[in-house]
Amino acid sequence: MDPQALIAKRIARELQNGMLVNLGIGIPTLVANFVPSGINVYFQSENGLIGTGPIPEQGMAVPWLTDAGGRPVTALPGASTFDSAMSFALIRGGHLDLTVLGGLQVDQAGLLANWMIPGKMVPGMGGAMDLVTGAKRVIVAMQHTAKGKSKIVETCTLPLTSVRPVDLVVTELAVIAFPEGCATLVEIADGVSVEQVLSATEAKLVVPDHVPRMTMSA
Amino acid sequence: MIGGFLGVGTPEPLIDELIRQRKGNLTVIANDTAAPGIGIGKLVEAKLLHKVIVSHIGLNPETQQQMLAGTLEVDLVPQGTLVERIRAGGCGLGGILTPTGVGTVVEEGKEKISLNDREYLLETALRADFALVNAFLSDYLGNLAYALTARNFNPLIAMAADTVIVHAENIVPVGVIAPDHVVTPAPIVDFLVVKN
Numbered sequence: 416m417d418p419q420a421l422i423a424k425r426i427a428r429e430l431q432n433g434m435l436v437n438l439g440i441g442i443p444t445l446v447a448n449f450v451p452s453g454i455n456v457y458f459q460s461e462n463g464l465i466g467t468g469p470i471p472e473q474g475m476a477v478p479w480l481t482d483a484g485g486r487p488v489t490a491l492p493g494a495s496t497f498d499s500a501m502s503f504a505l506i507r508g509g510h511l512d513l514t515v516l517g518g519l520q521v522d523q524a525g526l527l528a529n530w531m532i533p534g535k536m537v538p539g540m541g542g543a544m545d546l547v548t549g550a551k552r553v554i555v556a557m558q559h560t561a562k563g564k565s566k567i568v569e570t571c572t573l574p575l576t577s578v579r580p581v582d583l584v585v586t587e588l589a590v591i592a593f594p595e596g597c598a599t600l601v602e603i604a605d606g607v608s609v610e611q612v613l614s615a616t617e618a619k620l621v622v623p624d625h626v627p628r629m630t631m632s633a
Numbered sequence: 634m635i636g637g638f639l640g641v642g643t644p645e646p647l648i649d650e651l652i653r654q655r656k657g658n659l660t661v662i663a664n665d666t667a668a669p670g671i672g673i674g675k676l677v678e679a680k681l682l683h684k685v686i687v688s689h690i691g692l693n694p695e696t697q698q699q700m701l702a703g704t705l706e707v708d709l710v711p712q713g714t715l716v717e718r719i720r721a722g723g724c725g726l727g728g729i730l731t732p733t734g735v736g737t738v739v740e741e742g743k744e745k746i747s748l749n750d751r752e753y754l755l756e757t758a759l760r761a762d763f764a765l766v767n768a769f770l771s772d773y774l775g776n777l778a779y780a781l782t783a784r785n786f787n788p789l790i791a792m793a794a795d796t797v798i799v800h801a802e803n804i805v806p807v808g809v810i811a812p813d814h815v816v817t818p819a820p821i822v823d824f825l826v827v828k829n
Contacts, residue, residue, distance in 0.1 A: 460782065461712065462638040462639075462641070462782045462785055463638075463781075463782045463784055463785050464781070464782050477781070478641065478783075479641060479642065479769065479780040479781045479782060479783035480780075480781045480782055481638075481639070481641045481782050483638075484639075485638070485639030485640065485641060485668075485692070490781065496781045496782060496784060497784070498716075498779075498784050498785060498786070498787070498788050498789060498816075499638070499664065499712070499716040499785045499786050499789065500716045500717065500720050500789055502716075503712060503713030503716055503717070506713060507713050507731070507732075507733065537690070537697060537700070537709075538689060538690060538691025538692075539665070539687065539688055539689040539690050539691060539709045540688065540689075540709060540711050540712075540739075541665075541688050541689040541691070541711075541712050542688070542711070542712040542713065543711075544711040544713075544714075544733045544734055544737065544739065545711055545712060545713035545714070545733045548732050548733045548734075548735075549713075549732075549733070574737060574738050575736065575737045576737065577733075577735075577736070577737065578735060578736030578737070
């Protein structure tokens with residue numbers, strides 16, 4: 416399976432009925448393609464929409480209905496729209512059950528850096544700092560390495576997004592959780608060995624005696 | 634202050650008029666600088682901006698170039714903090730306390746306040762001389778309603794500026810927008826502009 420689809424499909428397993436969920440740009444957006452059957456979740460777009468639906472059929476887009484990346488979307492039956500203050504009240508106020516974001520680095524305590532590379536890429540933090548600080552659960556969807564370098568590091572060298580640690584990191588190689596503030600290998604992908612994960616990881620990883628295989632959403 | 638989220642809900646005719654009149658050296662407070670050729674992106678390209686206070690410039694390479702060249706000052710603010718600072722400015726509040734940004738570069742130079750074992754940043758209110766608002770519907774009096782995700786910052790900035798200029802996509806007779814559906818009440822609006 417394509418690594419990005421694999422990551423998205425694994426994260427989709429975390430969705431539960433009735434959840435309010437915010438998906439970031441990139442791999443996180445793909446999670447919407449793998450919602451398990453029988454599970455209904457509300458997707459929020461932080462530009463002011465709950466009930467975000469798929470991309471409209473050709474010719475059906477309206478200019479005032481877009482997602483947080485500015486792309487045309489649809490609104491599902493039962494959707495609601497609101498201003499940006501309400502949108503971030505939902506995010507910061509503890510009403511958002513889950514946010515899935517991309518990452519540049521996650522350190523071994525679970526701290527995330529995902530909004531700038533000083534001197535190179537300064538897009539601005541947008542809603543990322545509020546999402547990581549305020550959501551009930553934070554999952555990072557990212558490739559394990561970039562240009563051969565581990566993205567799961569001892570200490571983030573890039574500017575942090577929040578001092579609130581993330582709950583789960585899902586890569587094409589592994590699932591990592593942070594019980595008691597320590598990066599712990601909780602699942603490995605099919606065809607991947609624990610040794611392969613360790614050699615691709617800069618952070619100190621706690622490895623339990625038995626590490627199960629990643630299971631996917633149905 | 635200018636409404637819109639990546640150009641969606643930005644009053645394009647008001648932007649075009651600023652460019653026609655060459656109103657320069659402006660400070661813009663908005664969610665983002667859109668993209669080249671769209672909304673606030675047009676003001677960036679026309680080099681009419683001195684400073685922007687925004688949450689995101691990632692889709693506008695021109696903003697990043699002008700920032701790196703030192704010709705455009707860019708103050709990046711977390712989106713939820715930005716909108717609450719504007720809301721505070723429109724509500725007569727001096728500022729807000731938010732946990733967002735604590736322990737990051739965002740906290741530099743700001744007062745930290747501990748309440749009930751949690752740390753917050755003191756973020757000050759924002760106000761502007763003008764709000765350029767885009768509404769979907771306005772009645773003859775200036776009661777406003779918005780469309781879907783084009784609402785975003787518009788009702789917030791309408792409260793936080795000395796002069797409120799609205800471009801409405803559609804003008805309707807008084808009474809068409811039911812009282813329950815008015816989002817921005819008419820007395821807030823100073824000028825109403827209709828294209829053509």
